[in-house]
Amino acid sequence: MNRKDRILIAAVLAIALILAVVFYIRTRLLPHSDPAVVTVTIDGKLYGAYALSEDREQDIDTVYGHNHLSIRGGYAQVTEADCPDGICVHQGQISRNGEIIVCLPHRLIVEILSGDGGGVDGTAR
Ligand SMILES: [Zn+2]
Structure with a gap:
């Protein structure tokens, strides 16, 4: 083995x-890289779950009625x-872990769930 090989x-x-350190930092030290999820439940049953980070227009049509969910800019x-x-x-926008929008007549609950399990720090934008 010569000097060039070494x-x-x-x-x-x-x-x-360096790659290992970067990977470690990204996966362990940045919990907000865990994407928050918008869950929709109807009558207590999961209707759908959508990434909060991806803009989306979602119609929610059930036997109870129609709602339109808009996910935009987080x-x-x-x-x-x-x-x-x-x-x-009229409840407006939600973005933080645990915030919900409720539509009682339609038995609809829209909730934000962040992947890191909570805390204002992890979800503050
Ligand atoms: Zn409503």
Whole structure:
């Protein structure tokens, strides 16, 4: 083994070490890289779960009625509903772990669940 080989091996090891450290930091020290999820339940049953980080327009049609869920820029909101009170629409945007939008007439609950299990720090934007 000559000197060039040793330098090459040392360089490869150094790069591998750097990659391992970067990977460790990204997976362990940045809990908000865990994506928050918007869950929709109807009558206590899971209707769907959508990533809060991906913009989405989702119609929710059930026997109880129609709601439209809009996920945009990290916020979830019921933008349309044919329920008589319209409270779910007026509840506006939610983005933090544990926040919910409820539509009682439609038995609909939209909830934010963050992957790191809670805490304001993990979900504050
Ligand atoms: Zn409603």
